[in-house]
Amino acid sequence: MSTAALYKEFQRLAGQENVFSDASDLLTYSYDAALLPSQPPGLAVRPTSLEALGRVIRLCNQEGLPLTVRGAGTNLSGGTIPAHEGVVVVTTALNRIVEINQEDLYAVVEPGVINARLFAAAQKQGLFYPPDPGSMAVSTLGGNVAENSGGLRGLKYGVTRDYVMGMSFFDTDGQLIKTGSRTVKCATAYNLAGLMVGSEGTLGVFAQIILKLIPPPAASRALLATFDRVQAASETVSAIIAARIVPATLEFLDNFTIRTVEDFSGAGLPTEAAALLLIEVDGHPAQVAEEAQKVQEICRAQGATQVRPAADAAEKERIWTARRAAIPALARLKPSVVLEDATVPRSKVPELVRFITDLARRYDLTIGTFGHAGDGNLHPTIVFDKRDAAQEKRVHQAVEELFDKALALGGTLSGEHGLGLSKTRFLAKEVGEATIAWSRRLKKAMDPKGILNPGKIVGS
Amino acid sequence: MGGITQLARLLGELDEQLITCMRCGFCQSVCPLYGETGREADVARGKLALLDGLAHELLSDPHGVQERLERCLLCGSCAANCPSGVKVLDIFLKARAILSGYLGLPPAKKLLFRQLLARPALFNKLMSLAPRFEGLLTKPVDSLLDTSCARFTSPLGQRHFKRLARVPLHRLEPPRSTPAGASGLRVAFFAGCLIDKLYPGVGRAALKALEHHGVGVEMPAQEACCGIPALSAGDTATFSKLLGHNLARLDPAKFDYMVTACATCASTIHKLWPLMCGSLAPQAQERAKALAAKTRDVSQFLVEAGLVPGQAPAPAPDAKPLTYHDPCHLKKSLGVATQPRRLMAANPAWRLQEMIESDWCCGLGGSFSLEHYDLSQQIGGHKLEHITASGAVAVATGCPACMLQISDQLSQAGRHVAVKHYLEIYAETL
Incomplete structure (x- = not known):
């Protein structure tokens, strides 16, 4: 034609x-x-x-x-x-929330529904959709599923993958393929939904997605712990988990990020601290009280110089405002921003943070590191000016070294952003050529002409 | 008209500001227009990408970019919520000026701005004659809202517009220069076109409040438009002329503050006069900046100066429910949101009943509503629903332009909710 x-x-x-x-x-x-x-x-x-x-x-x-x-x-x-x-x-016009089921605890949505809209709609009915990627105010659930998006609540509540019960999607002929169901258990046929999550639009196009909803926690408490050594902050993370406490969120801010956020928002953060942990526990009120107490004790035992529990909602809000200010504050330093998401087992966080500090020095780059310490998914954020070609080249080299290090520590290239175009060429380092060849055969079977988002994940 | 490379060079001056957009797309969550259309070209990120594309010659269609750039309410919701602090409105207004300069102004706008708006004496004269003929062409539809609609098919479509004042403010309240009273303060009162010609009652309420608090008032003769319609259209020549006209009549040495009851005038004077006065003589630029620094919304001034009683009386048992719409140019541009509420709380005859999303744009956006009436109505529809859901019998706001849009919405829907300025509520107690 x-x-x-x-x-x-x-x-x-x-x-x-x-x-x-x-x-x-x-x-x-x-x-x-x-x-x-x-x-x-x-x-x-x-x-x-x-x-x-x-x-x-x-x-x-x-x-x-x-x-x-x-x-x-x-x-x-x-x-x-x-x-x-x-x-x-x-997909922005395919934005209907088809159903929110209060008895069976699920929602059916079209791919263009914005994450925050489902969150709010579920909340209105006394239910909870936990995955909360940083972009949740604007990003669509179709995109969240295609990228297997994470978020701050990943440690306790899991990521998008953990909420996909089933879906229908179009194959390349425009036929509707169904997988999963509205039931908690489903052992029927291939788990195609599992394959489609994180497939970045390379295997099919979502029509409707069935997402699990849960009852929201009745109470929560946030606290802020200050450390003069990164190592101590990181060991605290492990100690909290070892004590069989799984906080809803366990966020880390390095010294550079702390200082930048403080300059930006004047939130009253301790600018001399080597690291901060922002911790929130949630659940039944009695459990929250007990766990918050224990977490404070663990922080002190691990050498926190200060532990500040939020006394009320306003103080809790201040703690999270500081975390939310990390990206805006860093972004204002320089015109261009690379937000990385290479992820390591949480015990390796101190080593990764040390490595990043050294990386910034060796490549003469400005890097602020913050993120989800509880699940080893840090966001080293490089700010620079893309109009400076030499600087941009150093950024790419530094990122490549970061990937190698994450893999050497037993980690993965991407925790929650996906491979897209930017990480595809590193995939062989993590999974090997055979895996890529197998994945390409799989794609060929589902998309014989190679029309679906060519070039992504496994290249073209 | 030069080549596309010349245009790229002109837009190059915006490069330092354009590059600060990191394409995160967060502006989508607050853009009223994108909320309706879901089109990337309608949201700030898309428009910034288009300007960047023109500046770097990835695109060669300035008409296409101009057309998309004009699909914008200039409400500033994006800038107020931008993680990178991109100065979106500064960029858009400068880009509109560059594109209009390059492509030329449409003849109708040229006529309207250069032959009418830029000549305040003529503009006043014509507008004062208009009410006599209004009845021939329009018929009243809602006495509470004082709205009318066209008798015959008209270029204004099915609008229900606020009727022109029989007597404009500048005739009701002649120019003056009164000394400071008990407050020890003097202010210049900048009325603005809409208050002068459509809502003189709001101007009188402002003057009543200033007088009540012992504030001396400076009101020059024949003040001109603040210039926002011209700036929106990229007509910097008309803007400069209006600014020059106003600067000649306003000497910042004579008063402590300049106040307005129009959110759009306040925001334009405070932010855009200093930004866009570059073509004037150095002395005039200094004066524009000095005036901008002294400019406040009336509520902002009264609260800052400590003139409003701190403790509000409890609402009377039979207090009527009142809701408030936050004008974009007050809340997002100037950060003024608590002050008008404090003034309204001083009146026990009303009880404030907040609507949801009180700061979602009303959808007027000045000339946007003339060129995209359907979209303007769609956006305003949400405001209409939120006002109705609040259960209030009156809605107050701080901008005569929002009052126009909200009156049109309520009148067309046949909802009997009165539209007021917060100063009218406050002045009832004085």
Whole structure:
């Protein structure tokens, strides 16, 4: 089909006002939050119904057009950049919460529903959807599932993967494939939902997703512990877990991040501290009281110079405001930001932090490190100016060394951002060539023409 | 018109600001327009990418970029919530000026701004004649809201617009220069076009409050528009002319503060006069900056100066429920949100009943509403629902432009909720 004929056909399938072909519109679908070059698609389509979505996919496959699904475009690894041009399919109009079931504790959503909207809708009915990626105010659940997004609550509540009970998705012919169910147990057929989580749009396109909801904790308490040695902060993390306490969140801030946040927000953080731990325990009120007490004792025993429990909601809010300010505060130092998510077993956090400090010195870079210490998923954040080519090159080299180190420590390339375009070439280091070859055969079987988000995860 | 490379060079001056956007996309969660359309070109990140694309010659369609750049309410919700602190509005206004300079101003806007708005005497004269003819073309629809709609098919569509004041403020309250009273303070009162021509009652309430608190008032003759319509359209020539006109009439040495009861005027003077006065003579620039530094919303001034009693009386048993809409130009631009509430709390005849999302934009966005009435209405629809859900019999706000939009919404929906300025509520007690 000619380009003009294709354009007409997409308009017929998705509605005239939902197909974009102007250079200006296409440029706005050429990027996400990853620091990678823009690549505009040939066309962008925003279906307003699942039927239209299926038909669009089928047409792309018939014509052999690469198809990249895009939700809010907040991806940090380039997963929504249409590397091979083709068609960007925007899911923001597929945003219906189909069902919230109070008796069976699940929700059924379309892929374009924003995470925070489901959280709020569940909360309104006295239920809880725990996965809380940093982008939750804007990112879509389709994107969260495709990237297996994590968040602050990962340590106790798990990540997106742990809440996907089932789904329906379109194959490349636009046929609806069903997997999983609305039941707690399901041993029927292949666990395709497990395969689809984290598949970054390379194996199919989500239609409806069934997500588990849970009762919210009745109480919670937050506290802030100050350390003059990173090692002590990190050993505290292990000691808390060893005491059989699993906090809802266990966040780490290094000295550089502490100072930057303090300059930015004046929250009253101890700027001389080597590290801070922000800890929140939740559950039954009696359990919370007991665990908060124990956590304080452990912090002191491990050498915390100060332990400050939040006396009330306002103080708790202040503690978390300091954590939330980490990215904005660091981002304002320099124009460009690389937010890394290489992850290590939590016992290796001190070694990784030491390594990053050294890395910043060796490459003459500004790196603030903070993140989810409880699950070994730190976010070394490099701030620089991408207009300085030499500096950008050093950033890439430093990141590569960071990956090697994380792998050497028994960790993984990505904790929660996915491989996208930016980490694909390092995959062999972690899983080996055989795994990549097997994955490519799998993809070939599900997507014979290779139209689904080509170039991502296993390359092209 | 030069080549696209010349345009790229002009936009290059924005590079230092454009580069600070890290493309996180968080602006999506607060953009009223994106909330309706879900299109990336409608949110700040998309527009910043387009400007970056033009500046780096990834794009060669300035018309396309201009068209998308103008689909924006300039409400500033994105800038107020940006993790990187990108100065979105500064960038957009400068870019609109550059693009309008490069592509030329549309003839209708040129006529309106240069032949009418830039000539305050003529503008006042024409507007004072208008109410006499208003009845021929329009018919009243809601006496509580004082709205009317077109009698015949009209370019204004199905709008229910606030009727023009029979007598504008500058005739009701002539120019003056009164000495400081008990407060020991003197302020210049900047009325603004909408208060002068549509809502003189709000201006009178402001003057009543200032007088009550013993504040001396400076009101120059023939004040001109603050310039925001021209700036929004990228017409810096008209803006400079209006600014020059106002600067000649306002000497900052003569008063302690300059106050307005219009959120948009306050925000424009405080933030945009210093930002966009670069083409004026150095002395005029100094004066613009001095005036900007002295400019406050009336509530902000009264509270800062310690003139409002700290302890609010308890609402009377039969107090009527009142809700409040936070204008974008007060809350997001100037950080003024508690002060108007304090003034309203001083009136025991009303009980404040907060609506949800009181700071979600009303959807007017000045000329945005003229060019994209359907979207403006869609966004305003949420405000309408939130006002209704609050159960209030009146809605107050701090901006005559928001009052216009909210009146249109309520009138069309046939909801009998009165629209007031917070100063009108406050002045009832004086």
